[in-house]
Amino acid sequence: MPKKTMRDAINEALHQAMAADERVFVIGEDVAGGNGSNGRIGCAGGVFGVTTGLYEKFGPLRCIDTPISESAIVGAAAGAALVGLRPVAEIMFADFIGVCMDQIVNQIGKFRYMFGGKSKCPLVIRFTTGGGFSAAAQHSQSMYQVMTAFPGLKVVVPSNAYDAKGLLLAAIADDDPVLFFEPKALYQVACEVPDEYYTIPLGQAAMPREGDDVTVVAFGQMVGRAAQAIDELEAELGITCDLIDPRSTSPLDEETILESVRATGRLVVVDESPPRCGLTADVAAMAAERVFHSLKAPVKQVCAPHSPVPFSPELEAAYLPSVERIKAAIRETAA
Numbered sequence: 390m391p392k393k394t395m396r397d398a399i400n401e402a403l404h405q406a407m408a409a410d411e412r413v414f415v416i417g418e419d420v421a422g423g424n425g426s427n428g429r430i431g432c433a434g435g436v437f438g439v440t441t442g443l444y445e446k447f448g449p450l451r452c453i454d455t456p457i458s459e460s461a462i463v464g465a466a467a468g469a470a471l472v473g474l475r476p477v478a479e480i481m482f483a484d485f486i487g488v489c490m491d492q493i494v495n496q497i498g499k500f501r502y503m504f505g506g507k508s509k510c511p512l513v514i515r516f517t518t519g520g521g522f523s524a525a526a527q528h529s530q531s532m533y534q535v536m537t538a539f540p541g542l543k544v545v546v547p548s549n550a551y552d553a554k555g556l557l558l559a560a561i562a563d564d565d566p567v568l569f570f571e572p573k574a575l576y577q578v579a580c581e582v583p584d585e586y587y588t589i590p591l592g593q594a595a596m597p598r599e600g601d602d603v604t605v606v607a608f609g610q611m612v613g614r615a616a617q618a619i620d621e622l623e624a625e626l627g628i629t630c631d632l633i634d635p636r637s638t639s640p641l642d643e644e645t646i647l648e649s650v651r652a653t654g655r656l657v658v659v660d661e662s663p664p665r666c667g668l669t670a671d672v673a674a675m676a677a678e679r680v681f682h683s684l685k686a687p688v689k690q691v692c693a694p695h696s697p698v699p700f701s702p703e704l705e706a707a708y709l710p711s712v713e714r715i716k717a718a719i720r721e722t723a724a
């Protein structure tokens with residue numbers, strides 16, 4: 390099976406979705422732009438190169454460059470979805486979600502509810518998310534934890550290239566609006582990805598590691614760091630862990646998490662978002678409420694401090710949960 394980066398896997402998913410269904414189109418800033426290279430439209434495929442080749446293959450009606458207006462991008466995509474198209478809108482950085490918050494929260498997230506289930510809004514909005522890129526506080530936040538709080542929206546956070554392709558194809562085929570958060574620090578990380586079209590159901594967690602001692606739940610780019618921590622602890626101390634990657638935060642595969650905690654009796658939750666009103670707190674509270682009598686130790690949360698993301702690479706590295714911090718939490722929980 391060929392190895393592909395997350396960026397190339399997402400690009401392949403877009404090509405395959407657009408080839409399979411003529412209702413699918415992409416819209417956003419620089420999705421067909423020259424990006425200052427040789428000026429030829431379509432040569433760059435966005436600032437991260439994810440939409441490369443779409444303009445040349447599918448043309449200007451299905452690969453639409455827009456002005457710098459997130460409200461316009463999402464508003465146009467929402468209208469297109471309501472009349473039967475399947476737009477894939479791109480917002481360069483998740484940090485800009487505030488500009489189009491009304492369109493997302495008060496419109497696309499509520500269409501089906503407001504119209505008594507008689508309307509569909511099959512819209513995907515792609516965002517880059519997270520730290521590790523030295524992109525500073527206005528371009529490094531993990532806004533998926535915020536958007537998970539709003540009913541009517543599905544929220545997806547892939548942790549590897551294989552999942553990114555399958556989850557994106559499932560999201561595009563879904564009849565509900567899906568917010569698709571792509572950890573930009575993982576764009577160049579490769580793994581085995583099939584060439585063919587395939588989907589991964591939204592709301593179905595993965596378990597890349599299995600063990601008896603501790604349940605570790607991690608999101609996005611933290612899945613890889615948690616896996617490294619688990620592997621090192623098994624080699625050093627013989628501690629084994631279930632590692633759960635929810636893949637989507639809404640819907641959340643609650644039963645997979647709870648079943649694991651019932652078996653291990655211990656839980657560590659890892660995310661790069663700040664702690665207040667976050668996913669680590671949400672999962673910890675769920676375990677405390679529903680499987681309290683199975684817990685043998687307090688739940689540990691490993692997350693960023695309640696602070697903006699630093700610009701300095703050294704400070705950003707200290708800000709993000711590290712392998713050593715994850716190992717320390719697992720050791721303390723397993724003691």
